[in-house]
Amino acid sequence: MAPEQDDPAGAWDDALRAAALFAADPHGLGGIVLRAGAGPVRDVWLDHLRSRLAGPVRRMPPGIADDRLIGGLDLPATLRAGRPVIQRGLLAEADGGVVLVPMAERLERGTVARLAGALDTGTLALERDGLAARLPARFGLVLLDEGQEDESVAEALADRLALRIDLTSVSLRAATSPRGDEAGRQGGPATERPSGQPVDDPVATLCAVADAFGVASLRAPLLALRIARLIAREAGRAEPDEADLIEAARLVLAPRATRLPAPPPGEAEAADQPPEPQPSQEAQRALDDAAERDEAPAQRPDETVLDAVRAALPKDLLARLLAAGPPLRSGAAGRMGASSASPLTGRPVGSRPGDPRRGRLDLIATLRAAAPWQRLRRAEGDARRVVVAPEDFRIRRLKRRSETTTIFCVDASGSAALERLAEAKGAVELLLAEAYVRRDRIALVAFRGTGAETVLPPTRSLVRAKRVLAGLPGGGGTPLAAGLDAAATLALGVRRAGGSPVIVLLTDGRANVARSGLGGRALAGEEALAAARLLRAQALPTLVIDTGARPDGARRLAEAAQARYCPLPHADAGSVSAAVRAATA
Incomplete structure (x- = not known):
């Protein structure tokens, strides 16, 4: 996540500042994740970065082969000499410089692993074509993230890079304005400022800030500390002060935040609860003695640093956190299936x-x-x-x-059937509108009365989907187990054909019809849980959307299927399709 500031000029100044810091120590900082589409704004920033770099700059072609990336046998020279001759790859050629990676969100897992290994060790192990050598490869990465909302750079690689910037909100006017040019020449907005307060333990402060914002990576506070020391060294100070830590935390920790910090202990309670009675003098002395014997309380980060990082958080952080969760498709799936x-x-x-x-x-x-x-x-x-x-x-x-087929399994029973079907119809139509670009297919299984049926086989045809959905009836009991069985059968057929199935179940979880067609909540509930366990045993990716007025009815079902659970009691077509996109990204 990158900060999305209201002031485009401020975002541009931060981008220039990040470029200046990165150019001072490319390998030590790892690199930059630059989220921006191809265009003049990105070109202006890249030109500014190139003007500050002292080492070579190599551009990595998309889909690069291993022999070009890490090197290998120089075939013409080997045939002429009659002995193995090593040909250096792109990473070894970039030693001491920077590697630009376009379309970084689509890197193969093998390429990600090789880049991460070279960043960790600063060397490149060449062991192929009968060769064995270790070549120096100390470089920094600039990952150009050009993906859509459901695409992102591999976290295993992005975690090793100190800086993340977002230029999607910056206009060409802001990038080429005199203010932006002046900031670029000075290296950023924070190069000239008075010294701040000294910090007793900068490592503990940055770790506490990272913990407050839910940054679980150990690399993040270490990279922030490296940047703080770099800023202090530029200003002629031996150790970073409070202002240095604030700038480093804004640039490194704020884009990685996964939660909002908790209020100080006692603040939230004090606002809602009446004041507690004061203890007697004897009781107070006993409490003081006990406090002295206890360990020191957990350290809370400096409120000044905490407030500065909070101000740099993305404006849509809460919305992103609500859509966050483990993906249903594998990391190699991308937009077009596994x-x-x-x-x-x-x-x-x-x-x-x-x-x-x-x-x-x-x-x-x-x-x-x-x-x-x-x-x-x-x-x-x-x-x-x-x-x-x-x-x-x-x-x-x-x-x-392989194509990804999203199978909607919709509860079409009961008095709320028309609302659930309307949600499913709208979600199917919204997702089908993207099917051509995503190369995905959509299917629909409806269960009601005493059984389930596949009312829409896997298709990309929006016209066919609308025609089938328009005549879909509703009402009757809830044969949940039969619906899960039908969805599993369809998903296994898709898998056998080489596709990647994803099941999206819309239900309130209250089954009342067994597989035999007999009524009874106890038997129907047990059969539904058994069908859900079968989904888990067959490793079918599943998303359970709880549409009940009081969510939690389908939670046990999601746990049995080891599925992702999403309570949406007031779901509409837009929220359902957004949840599906977030889960299958």
Whole structure:
């Protein structure tokens, strides 16, 4: 989360300040997550950063292969020399400089792991193509986050970068105004100021502030401390003062906040409760003696630092926290479903030893595997030939994206059926409007009376969905177990076809019809919990939206299915679709 300030010029000044601090120590600070779309504002900021950097700047192409990223065998030189020759990769070339990563929100997990490892150690382990070497790779990262609301940079990588800035609200006029140019030349708005109050323990203060705002990462306060010391060193001070800690906490901790800090102990109670009677002198002395024997109370962060960080929090922090939660799809799913291996079709993601008759031959990888052995193999043959042995053959590893199918399982029973169906219809139509871009499909299972049926098979057709939804009836009992069974059957079929299913259940959790069609809340409830446990056993991602007037009726069901639980007693189509998007992001 990045601060979204009301003053675009202030956000631009903070971005320039972040660039100046990062340029002073790229590897030590790890890097910057820059959220901004491609455009002139981002280009102006990148030009400003390049003007302050002393080392090389390398741009990492999207979908970069391992041999270009970390290096490998220089095939032409190896064939000429008859011995292995190392070719340095992009990360080794960027040693002492910065790597720009466009579309960072779509990085593959393997690429994320390699970047994180190089940031941690400052070196690059090259162990491939018969080579073994360690190359220096001390660089900083600038991750260009160009994603939509449901896309974000991998947290394993973003956590290692000190700074996060957001330029989405900054206009070109603010970026090119004389005030912005002056701030850029001076390095930011906080380079000239009087010294603040000294701080006894800056490490404890930053850790307490991080804890108050729910920042669980241990790297965050350490990176904030590094920035505070960098600011102090620029001002000629040996140790950071209070103002240095405030600026560091604003830049590092505020964008990572996951909660609002609790009020000081006793403040909230004092506002609502009458004053307690004062103890007697003897009782007071006993309390004082007990307090002296007890341990010191937990440290509370400096209120000045706390208030400064609170002022820099995103304006929509509460809304984001309400939509926060573990994703239903895997981290590799992205916007187009999970990746699945494919023997003949898909995007190349490397190579492996194999039989070219059972896959697609990777000629370059095969020659790389054969090149180190040519001096031995040519001893008995023509020196102009490249001798390839069967163990040298490499075939391509291919992956293709699978579609994500969102299966709505809707309770269409009872007096509130029309309202629930209206919510589901609106949510389906809103999500289908994005289906073409997301390459997703939508399905609808309705349960009422004594059974359940699939009223809308997986589709992207908005016209077909509206036609089917318009004639969907409601009323009757609540055969919840039958609805879960039908949704599970449909989800397993989607999975067998290579897709990624997600079940979204809209219900109040009050089942009253068993699988046999007989009434009875006790038996129907037990069967519904058993069906939910079956979803968990089959590892089907599930979101339970509790539509009851008094939420909590479906919580046991969500726990049994190990599903994400979302109480929405007054849900409309917009809130349901927003919850689904947040859960499946």
